[in-house]
Amino acid sequence: MGRQFHFSLITFAVNFYLLMKKYNFYSGPSILPKEVFEQSSKAVLELDNIGLSLIEISHRSKEFMDILEEAKSLVKELLGIGDEYQVLFLQGGASMQFCMIPFNLLGEGETAAYLETGVWSKKAIKEAKMFGNVDIVASSADKNFSHIPKQYTIPSTAKYFHITTNNTIYGSQLQKMPESPVPMIGDMSSDIFSRRFDASKFDMIYAGAQKNMGPSGVTLVVLKESLLGKVKRQIPTMLDYNTHIKNGSLFNTPCTFAIYVSMLTMRWLKSKGGVAAIEKINEEKAQKLYAEIDRNSLFEGVVAKEDRSRMNITWVAKKPESEEAFAKFAKDNGCIGIKGHRSAGGFRASLYNAMPVEGVNKLIEVMQEFEKKNG
């Protein structure tokens, strides 16, 4: 009984609805599994029969502490890491990490190494320069970030080496994580939990949740404590990783809803077989769509083939004047959010974990129909 009375009818309605579903290709916030929408919707009315809504309970209540613990342990399990890493749920997005990282790790006069592969790494570099020296070990800026530089040397005197593992805007991805002689930090906002990788190569990994992990409002930070305590400057309390480590992400009120929904999304991923299982599906989805881009006479890819992202698939129309028409045609046919980012133009389809193969099939069908009519 209680607020959940007849909730099964909602489940029925959702299933009915899915028959005429729109496919959401937004780059973030983005599609989440339908089970997660259903469970979160229910929890906003009432959390697990406790007589209160998820969003009205204290972040220090036993109920929320249990959610936070489960979220932490799912992060560790899905990334295959142990207690040598701290798992934090912060606010402010990856953009806040761009300044927190050098604030905590880069002393005045010291140098940090960055690989420049797109808008997000550029932004990270900009913040780091306020705190110390930045050595850009390689950049693909001169080719509009259409590839991932591979020949570069990471100075062994750098305090850390920072990479963006997937470039959401340009649609490129590091297929192989680099070997670094200094602590490596990865912004994995748009490909965390999408593929297997050796997390032990990293001293820190961070990700805004709003792609594969959950809704917007929470930022995952996974780091080794050995990184900290080495700079001399005073760090404002909220920007100091130690504050959040000591208080288990509860120094102040976190975004309880986003942490809960992220926990549900990670639970869903685990139930699907975890990262290894989803990686295969992600590979299949991406290869299908790239095959169509390469085949279709109207379109072409923009990223070097060996660097193509499995998460954010980008392409352009060979005749730029037809871009608007295709964007409209796709939208009218239920493919939402395929317009490219304003700094890249063209098209982008984000194929995050929760995007079903049917969504990709639908988009391919739409591209083929458009070709028939305009080819």
Add this chain to the structure above:
Amino acid sequence: MGRQFHFSLITFAVNFYLLMKKYNFYSGPSILPKEVFEQSSKAVLELDNIGLSLIEISHRSKEFMDILEEAKSLVKELLGIGDEYQVLFLQGGASMQFCMIPFNLLGEGETAAYLETGVWSKKAIKEAKMFGNVDIVASSADKNFSHIPKQYTIPSTAKYFHITTNNTIYGSQLQKMPESPVPMIGDMSSDIFSRRFDASKFDMIYAGAQKNMGPSGVTLVVLKESLLGKVKRQIPTMLDYNTHIKNGSLFNTPCTFAIYVSMLTMRWLKSKGGVAAIEKINEEKAQKLYAEIDRNSLFEGVVAKEDRSRMNITWVAKKPESEEAFAKFAKDNGCIGIKGHRSAGGFRASLYNAMPVEGVNKLIEVMQEFEKKNG
């Protein structure tokens, strides 16, 4: 049709449920109106029949931009302010504002004035000291923050004067806003939208949402642009108010869910007659509960009568050994979250806007029953 099919049954179930409702006295995250729970729950399944969930749409989609615009305009309407103020929705809570304020407004060697009235102002002062000099114009720390200091001078050379208008932990509140010769900044996290006040006395007002405004995950900042651009230090992009002003709170992905739910909560408040109407009800609820605390032979208030908060009502048991028994008795009788904050002890009942008079009546009944059994 669509995901909202049969949602009216949920509404029925919720109403049924309310008959045996628990009353939520948590200090934050805290109770919100039941209509807001229902509407938010629905939007997590599907937003306004658009075929997508609120939490999967882009923060740059037309749908979300409309939500953000409505939220901004409701803030202005409820506070009675015009375009001379910027309205921002940020992340990190009031705690992040404790450092952003001096980062942006207090140059090295300059002085800011602070009124010290509790844990939150102490925390704000601690951060300000990292950036410049702090003049604590008055403090009630020596009396465990049981009153609001009233005799003090604000130096006219201070860059700004900072107050906490309501002290969530100790249960005290500024009944009258001070007159300040310098720009006044108010942390109104726990009493914004609960009572009328002259907002034009302030150059900046901020509030973590998770009391009267919405769920956790968003922080409201209202400020005059004339405050900015006066310090010489470099400010990290995410910590610079100008970044968020220029980008209309969309420099990076905000917490879309919390902004939406805050907008709904403000819509609800407006529909109830706005701040003037809720102020009367808040006054009635608080006076009722204080009357019982003063009458009941087992309890006593802790804050000077003239400084008592209408939002967070605090009291102690005259026999400290009976505190645990009363806490359990209240919980068993459906009054949730009345344990005092760990720095204050005793009891605290938070009577935010969404707490119905029936909740207060219930708590009074429970206090009277406890007295009968233990008096």
